[in-house]
Amino acid sequence: MSKMKNIAILYICTGKYDIFWEDFYKTSEKYFLNNSEKHYFVFTDAQSIYDENCDRVHKIYQKTLGWPYNTLMRFNMFKGIEEKLKEFDYIFFLNANMLFVDYVGEEILPKEEGLLVAKHPAFYDKDVDEYPYDRNEKSLAYIPYGQGDIYVQGAFNGGKSRDFLQLINELDKNINIDLDNDVIALWHDESQLNRYIIGKEYKLLDPGYIYPEGWDLPFKAKIIGRDKSKWGGHQDLRGIKEPTFIEKLKGKITTIFSK
Template identity: 30%
Template sequence: MSFKMHLLTSRTVAVILPVLLLLGMLYSYIWRHYRDGIFGQEVRPADGSSSRVDFTIVNHWFHLVASDYLEYQQPSIVQGSRTDVVTVTPWLAPIVWEGTYNPELLDSIYRPQNISIAATVFAVGKYTKFLRDFLETAEQHFFVGFKVHVYVFTDRPKEVHQVKMASGRQLFKRAAVDSASSPLQLTVVPVPGSNRWQEISARRMELIQTLIEEKLQNHMDYIFCLDVDSKFHGRWGTESLGALVAVIHPGYYRDDRSKFPYERRPESTAYVAPRKGDFYYCGGAFGGLLQEVHRLANTCRTNFEADAKKGIEAAWQEESHLNRYMLINKPTKVLSPEYLWQDFKPRNPEVRIIRFSGVIKNYADIRPNV
């Protein structure tokens, strides 16, 4: 090799090597932050120490593999199955209504992935009276055919009814017991009661966060947080899966956002300014990937505690903080009011099916304070 060629090669290596090193460092930096942002989260306890919460990488949500043997009607992009309702948000998240999806196709995609779904429900004080109907109807309609583990938080474990379970299903009375051997499992988690229903409501985010950190991470894929004073009436399944899932409140979905009961005091961390807001979401039903719900719960809990130090309690406790969170952190899937209707409301024409609904009740009878 000539001296001139050798000199050219040396100069080329001298230029390329630093570039490759720089690209390697950049890739490492981007991947680390991408990984931490999606699959992990830094949590800072009250004592100021730092502890990492790690989650299993979830491939099934990003990679949807359909069965090659399933036949179904050809989809169309010029003729929709629903023209009476909006089926996508301005940020391109699907809004799920009856008739907008194929349940057999979705189930065939998710069933081979062996996904697991956790559900939390709070039956504190006299709210235990609603638990039997909730659990028995959940067994009939909530992710039927998939692995589901329901965590019942209650201050009255002895009043939890022995629900008549299907073959192979179990009821565990100790939170320490955790097995994935049966399709549907129940765990009773003892919690203290309270003389104020507002405190019970506000404490839910902290308990959900703790449950994820101590019991669920790396064991469950999705989690849904549901109100106990409700019943299932129809399918709630794989069509509801998403990274961050919100349910539109049945009481306000036809209203202008100026009528939404957001927290309107600027000094609150749950504050939503006038002329802002997308939808008003239910505090009684939300969910998504484990890591996304953990991030939501952690943020809402932190903001609630910051408000408490200033003597502020948001208008609708955790629901107010949830709506503020989802104004900034847009849900990736929005469920229509089918997924949390109210029994005292007549069904509107666009609501073709009621899947989950709050039962009629006397708040003076069940709440410690009204």
């Protein structure tokens, strides 16, 4: 019998995103790597979260950084518990709005590979030059046309502890270098992740593991990305104020005169 794996699950729910935590946690407990010991590291500014007294739920205070820094700076958050994460066999990150809907077992664990990534549901059948890679040469996430193999989504990734901690440290460094140069990658942490995996060994999951709620894809849904419009939408969840009519008008005027 194989040794029980120790699994660290990284989860960020600052601001209004804590509304997703209870359902995520309950479905993870039911469906995700049930032959392993799972520990949840929850980065949040919520006063309390569901089942926070469980000895496998580790609540870590994280203030809301605002958009896009709540997502861009995720690797910096994870670095804060790096020593603790070294104790685990595998580390996985999942977006706050992910929900397990079917059993996900050890078939996802990287064995020969070091990392785990999942194909983006919107680009699994597109050509490489159609991928939304960052084409800005000033960014460390830059990928020129003609390079790259796949496009992965930042919603679910992980790997063996040593390999994923290496990813965390490298991407935190690259993001901070970009910020020092007044650059933010096109799709933030996701752009950095896509650049990082070029030339790396990774286990690749199909889009069924990050299946957008309400989509019709030729994959079996294992983990769904919940439709945020049912929870106030991206703008509201991110704390971004909807621009007023005057602000929209100013934006249009600025665009016209900048052409």
